[in-house]
Amino acid sequence: MKKVALSACLTGCSCRYDGKENLNRPLLEQLSSYEIIPFCPEDFCFGTPRPTMDLVDNGKTIEAISNKDGSTLSKPIVRYAKDFFEQHADIELFIGKDRSPSCAVKSGKVYNKEKNLLHTTGTGLMAKVALDLGIESWDSEEYLNHTS
């Protein structure tokens, strides 16, 4: 069975920053021929519930910045992502939650250091690791529209 890495909140896991989920039944039906490997970097690294974060372009790189204290949260997320794909080297498809600073493939909000919105086509930090590994990657809404 082919394997898909899927944002855990889309499977019904209550791992969002506010302790809620984003269960997407049509998407799960669409993926019924896959073995689903769920992931949630933010729950693993920071627990649930947790403060929100945003993607910030500092002119050199794009970092995940805490909205609570302005600290940089990128490192543990990227570490989690690399470990995840090492453990699941046979993943063929990555589907991330739209607009998430960790999971969005091309729908993330990106701000500048002054917190002005630059664009809404950013890539979350875990999705970037998937893309860098050459894994076919989609935002969940686009994948559903594309395949149904």
Ligand code: SF4
């Ligand atoms: S979008 Fe990603 S990081 Fe956020 S709750 Fe869902 S799986 Fe976790």
